[in-house]
Every structure is written in structure tokens, then in C-alpha cells.
Amino acid sequence: MFSREEANPDNFIEQADIPEWARDALSKSIVLLQEGKTDAAFEKLIVSEIESRQQP
Amino acid sequence: MRFTRVRINNFRILEDLDVDLNQSLVFLNGNNGHGKTSFQSAVSWCLYGENQLPQLDDINVGLVSQRQVEENPGKGIFPLSVEIDIDFVEQEQKVNLKREVQWNVEKERAVPGSEKFVVRVSSTDKSSSTQVIDPGDAWVDKWLPIRFKNFFLFDGEQMSEFFDSATRLAVKDAVNEIAQVDLFLELKRRYADLAAGYETARSKLGSSGAQNAHSKWQSQLKLLELVREELVSELDAVRQKETELNNVVKALKNVEGAKVIIENIRRAEGERASKKNEKASAQRRYEDALLEKAQFIQLTQVFEGVGKTVDRAKAEGWYPIPFDIKAMEDLLSDGKCICGVNLQEDKGAHNHLTEEIKKRRQAGDLGKILQDIFGQVQITTAKFSIESEGVEAASAALDNAERNVDLVEENLRGLRLQVKELLAGNTIEEAEELANREEKLSRELDTHRDQVIHLRDNEIPRIEKTAEKAEKEYNKLTKKDVESEVLNLKREIAESLSKSSEQVYEQAVERVRKALENSISEKFNKIIRGDEFVTKIDDNFAVQTLAQDGKTAALSSGQNMLKGYVLTIAMREVVGLYFPLLVDTPLGRLSEEFRDELGELLTEFVAAIDDSMDSQIVFLMHDGEYTPYTQDRFVGLKPKELYFQWAVPKKQSVVGEGINPEWFKYSAWKDRKAGKI
Numbered sequence: 001m002f003s004r005e006e007a008n009p010d011n012f013i014e015q016a017d018i019p020e021w022a023r024d025a026l027s028k029s030i031v032l033l034q035e036g037k038t039d040a041a042f043e044k045l046i047v048s049e050i051e052s053r054q055q056p
Numbered sequence: 057m058r059f060t061r062v063r064i065n066n067f068r069i070l071e072d073l074d075v076d077l078n079q080s081l082v083f084l085n086g087n088n089g090h091g092k093t094s095f096q097s098a099v100s101w102c103l104y105g106e107n108q109l110p111q112l113d114d115i116n117v118g119l120v121s122q123r124q125v126e127e128n129p130g131k132g133i134f135p136l137s138v139e140i141d142i143d144f145v146e147q148e149q150k151v152n153l154k155r156e157v158q159w160n161v162e163k164e165r166a167v168p169g170s171e172k173f174v175v176r177v178s179s180t181d182k183s184s185s186t187q188v189i190d191p192g193d194a195w196v197d198k199w200l201p202i203r204f205k206n207f208f209l210f211d212g213e214q215m216s217e218f219f220d221s222a223t224r225l226a227v228k229d230a231v232n233e234i235a236q237v238d239l240f241l242e243l244k245r246r247y248a249d250l251a252a253g254y255e256t257a258r259s260k261l262g263s264s265g266a267q268n269a270h271s272k273w274q275s276q277l278k279l280l281e282l283v284r285e286e287l288v289s290e291l292d293a294v295r296q297k298e299t300e301l302n303n304v305v306k307a308l309k310n311v312e313g314a315k316v317i318i319e320n321i322r323r324a325e326g327e328r329a330s331k332k333n334e335k336a337s338a339q340r341r342y343e344d345a346l347l348e349k350a351q352f353i354q355l356t357q358v359f360e361g362v363g364k365t366v367d368r369a370k371a372e373g374w375y376p377i378p379f380d381i382k383a384m385e386d387l388l389s390d391g392k393c394i395c396g397v398n399l400q401e402d403k404g405a406h407n408h409l410t411e412e413i414k415k416r417r418q419a420g421d422l423g424k425i426l427q428d429i430f431g432q433v434q435i436t437t438a439k440f441s442i443e444s445e446g447v448e449a450a451s452a453a454l455d456n457a458e459r460n461v462d463l464v465e466e467n468l469r470g471l472r473l474q475v476k477e478l479l480a481g482n483t484i485e486e487a488e489e490l491a492n493r494e495e496k497l498s499r500e501l502d503t504h505r506d507q508v509i510h511l512r513d514n515e516i517p518r519i520e521k522t523a524e525k526a527e528k529e530y531n532k533l534t535k536k537d538v539e540s541e542v543l544n545l546k547r548e549i550a551e552s553l554s555k556s557s558e559q560v561y562e563q564a565v566e567r568v569r570k571a572l573e574n575s576i577s578e579k580f581n582k583i584i585r586g587d588e589f590v591t592k593i594d595d596n597f598a599v600q601t602l603a604q605d606g607k608t609a610a611l612s613s614g615q616n617m618l619k620g621y622v623l624t625i626a627m628r629e630v631v632g633l634y635f636p637l638l639v640d641t642p643l644g645r646l647s648e649e650f651r652d653e654l655g656e657l658l659t660e661f662v663a664a665i666d667d668s669m670d671s672q673i674v675f676l677m678h679d680g681e682y683t684p685y686t687q688d689r690f691v692g693l694k695p696k697e698l699y700f701q702w703a704v705p706k707k708q709s710v711v712g713e714g715i716n717p718e719w720f721k722y723s724a725w726k727d728r729k730a731g732k733i
Contacts, residue, residue, distance in 0.1 A: 007234045012564040022556035029243050029553065042250060046549045050542070 025049055057199070057634035058672035059099070061141035066121045066134055066159075067101070068094040071708040078143070079696040080662050082674045085682045085716060086700030091709035092676035093211075095700070096640045100209055102138035102155045104202050105171060120159045123707045125166045134159045134166070144199070145670035146634055152176040153192060200635060203229045207624045208635035212642040216613050218620035219599060227623070228597035230631040231572065235564035240557045247554035254547035261540050266533035273530045276523035283519055287511040290504050297501040304494045310478035311487045318484060321471040328464040335457030342454050345447030384413050568630065569593045575626040576619075583618060583653040599623055614650040621654060625661050628671060636672035643681040655689030662693045679719055684728035 009030045013023055025045060032041045060078040064070040070091055075084070086092045106119060120136050128134075137156035144151050154176075158169040175192025178185065189195050196202075206226050210218070232238065388409055391400035399406045479487040576591040576599065589609055590602045601619060603609040611619065627633050643651050658673060665671050677686070687697075699716035700709045719725045727733045 007236065007564075007568070009236050009239055009560075012236055012240075012560050012567075015567070016556070016560040016563045018556040018559050019552070022552055025549075025553055026243065026556055026560060029246075029557075030239065033239065033242060033246070039246070039250060039253075042246060043546070046250070046546050046553075049549050050545050 021049060021052075057142060057144050057146065057636060058670055059140055059636050059638075059674065060143045062095070062099065063137075063139040064095070064098045065138070065156075066124060066136045067098045067119060067138055068121060069123070069707070069709045070094050070098060071121050071124065073709070073711060075698065075711050077672070077674060077696070079694075080665050080670075080672055081658075081690060081693045081695040082672070082698065083677060083682055083690075083695050084674060084698045084700070084711070085677045085679070085719075086709070087702075087716075087718075088678055090700040090702050092678065092700060093640055094709070096209060096211075096638060096676055098138045099140065099638060100205070102140050102153055102173075103196055103200055104205070105155065105173070106168075119157075120166050120168070121708070125159075125161050128161060131161055134161055136168075143670070144634070147199075148180045150178050150180060151195070153196070201229075204627075204633055204635065207627050207633060207637075209638050211640045212617070212646075213640075213644040215617040215620045216645070218616070218623075223599075223623075224597045227572075227593065227599065227627070230627055230633065231565055231568045231593075231597065232561075234631045235561055235568045237561045237565060240561035240564075244554045244557035244561075247550045247557060251547045251550035251554060254543045254550060258540050258543040258547065261536050261543070266530060266537045269526060269530040269533045273523060273526035276519055276526045280516065280519045280523055283511055283515050287508060287516065290508045290511060293504045294501060294508055297497055297504055301494065301497045301501055304490045304497055311484065314475045314478040314484060314487065317471045317474050317478070321468055321475070324464050324468045324471060328461060328468065331457055331460040331464055335454060335461055338450055338454035338457045342447060342450035345450050349447055381413055381417060384409055388413070569597075572626055572630045575630045576622050579622045579626060579657060580619060583622070583657050584615060585653075614646050617646055618650055618653055618657070621657055625657065628661075629664075634671065636674055638674045638676070640676045641678060641681065642675045643677065643686065648685065651686065652689065655686075659690065659693060679716075679722065683724050684733045685724070687728075688733075 010027055013026050013030070016023070018026075028045055029042060032045065058078070058080070060076070062073070062075045062077060064073040064075075066072075068091075073091075073095075075095075077084075084092065084095065101119065120134060124134050135156060135158055137154060139152065139154040142149075142151040142153065152175070153173075155171060155173040157171045159166045160169060161167075173191045173193065175189040175195040177187045177189065177195065200208075203226055206218070206223055207230075388399055388406065392398055397405045399409060475484070482490065573591045573593050577589065580591065580601070581588055588604055590604075590606075592600045592602055594600055599619070601609045601611055624637060628635070628637075643654065646654060661671075662673060675682075697714050699712050699714070699719075701712050701716060701718075702708075703710045715725065720729055724733060
């Protein structure tokens with residue numbers, strides 16, 4: 001059974017067959033979305049992902 | 057969630073109703089026309105307002121109590137309200153919903169005023185205060201959204217039409233809601249918009265052409281390198297030509313000097329020839345003199361003999377050798393001697409001469425010969441003396457001539473050396489040829505110098521400027537490329553996240569759908585004995601029941617009704633809908649067999665209600681549905697039994713507890729009362 005508590009976004013993200021980095025990014029994105037953040041916050045997250053990819 | 061209490065004021069025939077529903081299973085029974093449908097409509101109106109009650113328009117019934125309107129024409133305002141108390145266990149809340157509207161009754165006509173809908177929410181923990189939500193639609197939209205109304209507020213007699221498009225949409229909405237589709241769709245859209253924005257920004261940067269710019273830059277650098285090489289080459293050429301020209305100029309100057317020297321050499325050579333001639337002449341003279349001297353030496357021996365002879369002749373008196381007697385005689389006759397003596401006057405001399413003439417005459421030829429020889433000796437001796445001097449002079453002259461020749465030779469050597477140095481090993485002809493090249497070399501040098509100036513002052517700065525410009529352009533474009541690359545990377549990530557968002561909700565929807573399918577299949581197969589069905593929720597969210605062969609099962613109307621109930625319950629379990637199940641005529645069209653099966657289903661459902669998933673079933677049943685047999689099916693669940701009763705004096709419906717006493721006139725209830733059932 002999917003209760004509303006169990007059917008939280010993080011659970012679905014965790015269970016989804018998507019890249020690991022996207023999992024983390026989407027979890028953070030959900031928080032940004034729920035906090036009503038603007039595009040700048042999402043862009044920051046994207047930039048952060050780029051920077052993490054550029055780490056040796 | 058359960059409805060604990062419903063209060064109704066002037067809603068159709070329910071003028072003053074206060075019903076306690078605080079139990080998991082409530083049977084609110086009543087005969088047709090006694091208020092069941094009005095009760096359900098009142099609940100529906102409270103939650104969603106009049107516009108969500110189309111069935112009321114169909115039967116042309118107004119909301120406000122018609123009796124009040126009819127009996128009190130022109131009496132002014134009648135308040136209409138429905139109030140529901142809810143125990144929202146899952147959210148630990150107590151909620152009160154109240155919708156009200158003032159009706160203005162003018163003659164026999166009622167005109168509604170503006171509606172007011174307020175929701176009051178208080179937490180069940182002791183500390184919290186009540187929160188008023190006005191209008192309360194937001195709360196209802198969140199917890200009892202109208203799109204799910206069909207799953208808790210429906211008419212059992214309409215269940216044959218349960219699986220229509222509205223239900224499909226409701227299933228879709230419910231599944232999407234539990235799968236958080238809206239949230240992930242918003243993320244998908246958000247990231248898609250960002251990706252589009254990045255792509256737009258990137259497209260505005262345009263095609264950079266950095267590669268072309270790089271090629272241009274590199275070609276300019278290559279050109280610069282070549283031109284610089286050319287400059288170096290030209291500078292070398294200039295230096296070489298300058299050297300050549302210097303040599304030529306120098307050669308030109310030297311040639312003039314050399315020419316003078318060469319002239320001197322020629323003169324010296326002439327002088328040398330002359331000196332050599334002189335030397336040869338002196339040599340010959342010297343050699344002649346030596347020869348003559350040698351001859352004289354030989355003659356000297358002769359002369360010694362002659363001398364002796366002369367001495368003897370002198371002794372003998374026949375010497376000196378007589379002069380020419382005739383001449384001596386002429387001399388005597390002339391009287392004058394060449395020696396200045398006057399023979400006429402000097403008798404002695406005259407006599408001597410006469411004596412001499414006499415002697416000579418006496419000496420005859422011998423004397424004469426001796427005289428000649430002696431004369432010759434004297435001449436030779438004189439000549440010897442002269443010749444000896446000549447030999448010495450000739451020797452000196454020869455020495456001098458030899459010295460002169462040596463001097464001239466030395467002078468020549470010096471001159472030739474000078475010429476050699478001046479002409480740097482060249483012949484005078486070569487030097488002259490070089491000199492002739494001066495003009496040509498000057499022209500060539502000027503050309504090279506001009507080229508150097510052109511390359512240095514024009515060409516190289518021009519190419520450097522072009523190269524610099526090309527480099528700047530390349531750097532600019534490269535920078536643009538970097539920017540473009542970053543935008544592209546951002547776009548890729550945003551697109552990936554958009555895509556991942558989609559994947560998350562698609563997979564979530566699939567899981568929820570699968571869970572719903574499994575739940576429906578399990579429940580349905582449990583109550584429908586005999587057949588095994590498989591439930592599939594297709595892409596359009598139509599709930600399909602398939603037989604074992606995979607084909608759509610042909611369900612009876614009763615089976616379809618049960619399937620509807622199964623779906624509503626499965627929706628509560630799987631999708632997490634908290635709604636109470638408030639069904640009018642829930643068993644109306646079910647046969648006894650299916651009523652048993654429904655009873656089994658609902659018993660299980662109610663038995664599963666616990667604190668974490670509180671729920672409620674409120675069945676509004678007429679006398680044909682709620683029979684002792686029905687009662688028996690649910691008796692283990694200890695339902696709350698209520699009934700509507702028509703209060704004749706007031707022309708309104710009221711609610712009583714237990715079984716409507718009027719129903720005991722029916723045989724079944726009589727039998728139950730008699731203990732026969």
C-alpha cells in the first residue's frame with residue numbers, strides 16, 4: 001500500500017531507475033521546488049553538478 | 057478520516073438535523089423520499105457548493121426547504137447551512153466544515169444570497185489552537201478533492217456506469233497524485249524550461265567559428281613566420297650585398313691604385329730591361345776590357361823583349377827609333393818643331409836633328425821596325441793604361457747595373473705584392489669586372505634594403521596586426537565557445553534532470569498502477585468465487601478485467617458493481633484516499649449472492665480500519681436493501697443503525713436510532729423480531 005507518507009518524492013526518486021547523480025539532484029530539486037525557489041536556485045544546482053563532474 | 061457529525065439546517069426536507077455518525081460503519085436507512093439522497097446531497101453541497109450538484113437540477117429541486125418557502129411567503133430571510141465535523145485521524149486533526157447561505161423569501165420565490173464556506177481546523181494535540189480557513193475550499197481541494205468524489209459519494213444504482221471516462225480520469229488523477237506526478241512534472245517543466253533557456257542563450261551566441269578563426273590566426277602566424285624568415289633572408293642578402301658592394305667599392309678604389317702601381321710595374325719592368333741591357337753591356341765591356349788586358353799581358357812579355365831590344369839598341373845607338381826621316385828633314389827645313397823649338401835658331405837642336413837623321417839613315421830599316429814596335433808598345437801601354445781603367449769602370453758599371461737590376465726587381469716585387477693585396481687575390485681583370493658590378497650590386501642592395509624596410513615597417517606590422525586581431529577574435533570566439541560549452545553542459549544536465557523527472561514519475565505511476573492492479577485483482581478474485589481474473593489498468597487508466605485467456609472478461613452487472621466497490625476500496629488502500637464511503641442505495645441492484653460478497657469485502661475493509669488509516673462507511677439504504685439478512689452480513693462489525701423518519705406535522709425528516717419501527721410491518725423484520733431470522 002502506498003500511504004501518502006510512503007509515497008513521498010524521495011521514495012520514488014530512490015526507487016527510480018535513473019543515474020545516481022540525477023537522483024541526488026532531483027532530491028535537492030524537490031526541496032527547492034517545495035521551498036518555492038526561483039530558477040536561480042535550480043541553476044546553482046546545475047552548476048554544482050558541473051563542478052562536481054569537473055573534479056579530478 | 058470519518059464524518060463524526062452532520063448538522064443540517066433548512067436543506068430541502070432536512071430542516072433541522074443533527075446526526076452523530078462517529079462510527080466506522082453507519083447505516084442511515086430510510087424509505088424513498090425520506091431524506092437519504094438529500095442527506096448525501098447536503099454533504100456534497102457542504103463540501104463543494106451548489107454547482108457540484110447537477111443531479112439536483114435534473115430533478116428541479118431547490119436547496120432551501122420548500123415547506124419554509126411555501127408556508128412563509130414574503131417572510132424574509134431563511135438561513136441554510138450544512139455543517140460537518142470530521143475526525144481526521146491521519147493528520148491528527150479535528151475539522152469543522154460549514155457552508156451557509158441566506159435565502160431571501162419573497163412571496164413564493166426564494167433568492168439565495170452569497171454563500172459562505174469556512175473550515176476550522178484544530179490539532180488533536182493539546183497545544184494547538186483552531187485555524188480558520190475562509191473560504192475553506194483550499195482545505196477541501198487538498199483532502200477531499202472533487203475529482204475523487206465518485207469514489208466516496210456515489211449512488212449504488214448508478215454503479216453500472218461506474219467505469220466511465222470520469223472514473224478513468226479519477227483513477228488517473230489518483231494514481232498521478234500518489235505518484236507525485238504534478239511535483240515531478242513541475243520539475244520536468246522547470247528543467248525543460250531551463251534547458252530551453254540555455255539553448256536559446258547558446259543559439260544567441262551563434263556559431264562561433266572558432267575553428268576557422270583559429271585557422272586564420274595560425275595561418276597569419278605562419279605567414280608572419282615566413283615573412284620574418286624572408287626578412288632575415290633579406291637582411292642576410294643586404295649584408296651580403298653590402299659586403300660585396302664594399303668589396304667592389306674597395307676593389308674599385310684599389311683598382312685605381314693598382315693601376316698606378318701596375319703602371320709603375322710596367323715602367324719598372326722597362327727599367328729593369330734597360331738596366332739589364334746596361335748590365336749586359338757593362339758585362340760585355342768588362343769582358344772586353346778583361347780580354348784586352350789579357351792580350352796586353354801577353355803583349356807585355358813581347359814588350360819586355362822589345363824593351364830589351366830597345367835597351368840594346370839604345371846601347372848600340374840605333375835607338376831611338378828614327379822618326380820619319382823625311383818628316384824630320386821637313387822639320388829641319390821648316391825649322392819649327394811641334395815641340396816649340398825653332399830649329400833654325402837652335403843649332404843644337406838642329407844639329408841633333410841632323411844627327412838623328414843621320415843615325416836613322418844609318419840604322420836603316422831595323423831601327424825603323426824597332427821604332428814601330430816600340431811605338432806600338434808605347435801605344436799599347438797607353439791603351440793598357442786606358443783599358444785597365446776601362447775594366448775597372450766597366451766592372452763598376454756592371455756592379456752598378458746589377459744593383460740597379462736588383463733594385464728594380466725588388467721594386468717590382470713590392471709593387472706586385474701591393475697589387476696582389478689591393479686586388480685581394482684577383483687579377484686586375486677580375487677586379488675590374490667586380491668594379492663593373494658596383495652599379496648592379498647597388499641596385500640589388502637597394503632592392504633588398506627596400507624589401508627589408510617594406511617587410512619590417514609594413515608587411516610584418518600588418519601581418520602582426522592581422523594575427524593579433526585573429527588571435528583576439530579566436531580568443532573571443534574561444535571564450536564564446538567556453539560559454540557555449542558551459543551552456544551546452546547546463547542544457548544537457550537540465551535535459552537529463554527533466555528526463556529523469558519524467559522517468560521518476562513514469563516509474564512511480566507504473567508502480568502505483570501495478571499495486572492498484574494487484575490490489576483489485578486480489579480483492580476481486582477473493583469475493584468472486586470460481587473465476588480467476590486479472591486486472592489491468594491500461595494507458596488510459598481504464599480498469600480492465602481480463603479472463604485467464606487474456607481476453608476481456610464479460611462481467612455481469614453485479615460483478616461490475618462489485619468491481620466498482622473493489623476499486624474504491626483499493627483506491628483507499630493503494631492510493632491513500634482517506635475519504636469515508638458515503639453511498640446512496642449501495643446494494644440496490646445487487647443480488648443476494650453479490651450482497652454476500654460485498655458484505656465480505658466491506659467486512660474486511662472495515663476490519664482493516666485502524667488508527668493509521670481510519671475510514672468509514674456510511675450506507676444510505678432503503679427498506680429493500682437493509683433487511684435482516686443485510687443486517688446479519690455486518691452484525692460482526694457492530695454498525696451504527698440510524699433511520700430517517702418523516703415527521704408529518706412538520707413536513708420534515710428526522711433521524712432516529714435503530715431500525716425504523718415502521719419496517720417491522722415487513723415480514724422479514726417481523727420474523728427477525730420473532731426470532732425466526
